[in-house]
Amino acid sequence: MTFPFFLNTETWAGRACLLAAVSALAVSAGILTAPHSASAQNLDFFNSEAPAADEDLLLEANNLTYDFDRDIITARGEVQVYYDGNTVQAAQIVFNRGTQQLTATGNVIFLDTEGNILRTEELQMSEDFAQAFARSLQIDMPNRTRLIAEQATREDGNVTVVENGVYTVYTNPSRPAGKAPLWRIRSKTIVHDKQEKVIRFEQPSLEFYGQPVLYAPFLSMPDPTVKRHSGFLIPNWVIADKLGFGANIPYYWALSPHRDLTTTFTPLTRQGLFVDVDFRQKFRRGDFSLSAGGIYQLDPDQFNTQRADSDMRGAFRTTGTFNVTGAWNLGWDVTYKSDRAFFEDYSFTSWGGNETSRIYFEGLTERNALSFNTYGFQIAQADYTSSNFNADGFSPVGSNLQSKQPLVLPVVDYDFVFADPVLDGELSLAANFTSLTREETDAFSIDGGTNARFRGVDGTFSRLSVDGNWRRTFVDPLGQTFTPFAYMKGDLFFLASPDADVTALAGESFVGRAMPAIGLEYSYPIIASFNGGNQIFEPIAQIIARPNEQRIGELPNEDAQSIVFDTTTLFDTDKFSGFDRAEGGTRLNVGLNYKLQLNSGHYLTGLFGRSYHLAGENSYKVPDILGATQDSGLESDLSDYVGSLYLDTKYGVKLGTQARFDKDDFSINRLQAQASAIYGPVVSSVAYAFLDAQPNVGIDDTREELLGSASLRLQENWRVFGSMRYDLQNSNVVQDGVGVGYDDEGFSLSLSYSEDRSRNDGDTTNRLLFFRVGLRTLGNTQIQSNAINN
Incomplete structure (x- = not known):
């Protein structure tokens, strides 16, 4: 027979101890987050507050007794407790009011409001939560991660010690019972110091299929209550014939709650030490970043002279976006690089870069928009080497293609739609003002140089356009x-060019x-x-x-x-x-x-x-x-x-x-x-x-190409994939790639190889070898082989 009781927590403060304990136990698996990530989970599973005095608690059990002599309350047989959305069940729950100790035994299962499920054989806790003990502990979280431990103990209300702990992900339901998961982290002792907010692992090891593959004497990281913490991140690896072998070694600096810095050192066996930094700052109305990287090359002769003509190579990039008012935003994305092929040769940089730099200021409402943009271009294409397209007076051979790229300052766009109909129809206005400056005329010829074609004219060119539509x-x-x-x-043009023969605008401003x-x-x-x-x-x-x-x-x-x-x-x-x-x-x-x-x-x-x-x-x-x-x-x-x-x-x-x-x-x-x-x-x-x-x-x-890609799943977790771009007109392969991958509930692996013959940067073929390993919730590491060219 089941006895339901509705109890007011104000009359029995101790009856909340079990719920507080198991509620915190259920969030104890957030112990393996990266140094700069945040988690709502906490290893300090005995740190929980008693329920509010006005909350009711429902207790159901087959048998409920109260020993007046020893002041002990005992609930036995299919004991279930419901409180504030949380549920706990056990074979027996005993509360000793004299010693202020609560003990739950026999298949203790707890489900909290966040979906965490805790299972343990025995749980003991003092009323003030300063001392606690759990035996045969397992916690399953909604993100399909799991913590298993022989026992866990809380001492002095501050330090929690987990003995023989294992952290892993859920295994696939089809995996045979008792078979070890693909990977797991095992540690002899896990210590969580609440005051220092640090989790320490003693003798941790990474295991695959139950076999240890990586050992460490100790490991420490911030507890999940710390959103950001300084520390080393997972390294990546680089292999390239022009760079040699190297490893990205990133270190994250948590400078404040609103700014951080990541420094990455990449020693390369052929070229030396590559260093890059990535600084980020967040404000109440926006954020910005500043990144820079560079290297003094030990062997610059490995690279095509059109790609780089200096021992020192580097780049920087800054991005930002700010809300000035409710409708107006200011932003930018500006990149500068020392040479055209920097990001292709050193593609492992953590922040990358664009060929187009932009600064903008824009406002948007329901019926109108106004934007101000500035554009600059740094191309990756190599200069022309063929004289087939020489134009008389504007030869592309030997000229600098970069100097033919314009600086666009500014581009102003305005769009407006009238709210009220005009002649029972919709009336809209659009306006554009563009002004650009080019250092050198971009011209070519298709008939031996006598008839020039112009992609752009040197000097300053401006245009104001207004367009009304009904x-x-x-x-x-x-x-x-x-x-x-x-x-x-309607358009108004202005052109100031030093080349009087370029257009009929000579003499007309x-x-x-x-x-x-x-x-x-x-x-x-x-x-x-x-x-x-x-x-x-x-x-x-x-x-x-x-x-x-x-x-x-x-x-x-x-x-x-x-x-x-x-x-x-x-x-x-x-x-x-x-x-x-x-x-x-x-x-x-x-x-x-x-x-x-x-x-x-x-x-x-x-x-x-x-x-x-x-x-x-x-x-x-x-x-x-x-x-x-x-x-x-x-x-x-x-x-x-x-x-x-x-x-x-x-x-x-x-x-x-x-x-x-x-x-x-x-x-x-x-x-x-x-x-x-x-x-x-x-x-x-x-x-x-x-x-x-x-x-x-x-x-x-004529130009005729065929591009195809396919992926074939061989088994439940294995797949092979490939792609090809084929020039039918010239009967050659432009791009091709092949790879193999593995993906399951907590582990991913891929290995791919690709070739690209379409780049016009002075090299005929670019080859890329990419190897990636990922452990869900822990992070990824990869080996990238780039800039392997012929």
Whole structure:
């Protein structure tokens, strides 16, 4: 028979001892965190406060007795205690009010509100928690980690000692009973000093499948109540033919609760000592970091002279983001490196770097946005060595490509959408101001040097653009959609260039340009339902009337050099990618959109169409100073055809493709296709790309590549994977890689090898060997072999 009792804790303070003890025991496995990580778990499992006086406690037992003579309360037989969301059960619970000792015995199990489960055979505790003892202890945490110990003792209310402790992760349920886990940490004694907030391990060892592989005489680390603590982190390893063998040895400095510093020393057998530092500071409204690394190379001749021409090599990077007000943010990401290939040769740096540096200040509200940006570029590409593209007066051979990169200061963008309708339609404004300075003209030639093409012009180039857009949508009773629209673009250019022959702006400081336009977009979705799904046929037409584009070929083109004509840009009113070009003339865009949706889960969508130049001068036919538009598929009055198709099946197979077909013979001028599939243990993807020749920009041959990757799961935990990028036109492998990996509930391992022949940095092949080992909750270590080149 079970006797339930509702007891007020104010009348029996000691009855909370068990709950307080086991509650703290359940969070005792956070003992192996990295020096700089934090955990809510605590090895000091006897440190717990008594419950509040107004909380009720429910005790259920088959038998409950009170010995008045000895002042002992005993609960026996399926004892269960419920208190404040916590549950404990035991065969017997005894509370000696005379000695103020509480003892729970017999399959003691405790479940706390955080999901921790504690199991022990015996638990003893004094009322003031200063002394305690637990025997045959096991704690399972929600993060699938486990602590097992023969016994645990608390002394003097401060020091907790665990004897013969083992820390590991949950084993897979399919693992045979009694079989040792893949890895575990065993220590003869674990001592937690609450006052010093330090956990000490005596004679710890790392075991794999029950066999010790790594010993240490002692190990200490901060207890989990310390969020950040100074100490060594797990090292990584480096192997490279130009660097030699080395090890990253990081040390973490917890300078304050809001700042830290990581210093990493990497001795390399061939090049010497590489040192990098990473400082981080957090404020109430933001944070920033400052990182730097460098080396004095012992053998600089190992590297290509185009990559590095100095014994001293290094870089620094700083990042930051701050909320100035609720809507305004200030930030930056700035990198400087001593040479173009620094991060490729020394890719093991802990903080990395970007080729593009940016400083920004931006504000965003519901209907408007304003941003200020500054950009700088440090490229990794080597200088040209071929004279095939020499331009008269602007030879790329022997010139410094870095000096041809602009400093963009500033780029200002403003976008605003009016809250109230204007003529019952939506009115929006966009403005852009860009100013950039380039030290050297970036030019090339495709016809032996007589006709130069310009990617950029030296000097200072500035442009102010304003764009106003209005549109309104009508839907008639038949479901036809009519969207009239209008826009007005205005630009003001300024160019100060020392090369008087570059453009027709010589002698003209300012040039203005305006482009008004009106248009109408029409669509009529027709829905056809059938047994098993539905399909939609939607013809779409768009007509735009505007004057001719002004000053084509006379103005710099910095941000509208990429012309990609496909279904994603078919119905763009202006298909140029930036502000420096403005599409002119009257144009008609038409297409047919199709969608098929099956109740079984299959989904298919496609779009096919083309563009017609109806009147005026075709902006894509007249070349600008770069000439990129002449092979765009839009340079004739009848454009190429464009189409796209996307298929998604419920069986894990997905297919997507974009294509541009020649207007005369329907041959393929551009094609991109991707497919992915998951079938059983195989995960695979393949991509195909075809680009026809573009003689107007110096590309005389077609380009055709195939990219594939696959992963095969051999057993429950083992997998092999590989990838390849193949140049079909030249019949050679551009990139390839292969690897093997192991992953289970607490351990991961991977070994991969890859080759890259696509880098234009003075080396023909870059090889990378990567080895990684990870122990869940403890950390990762890796061996990286990089910069192995031929």
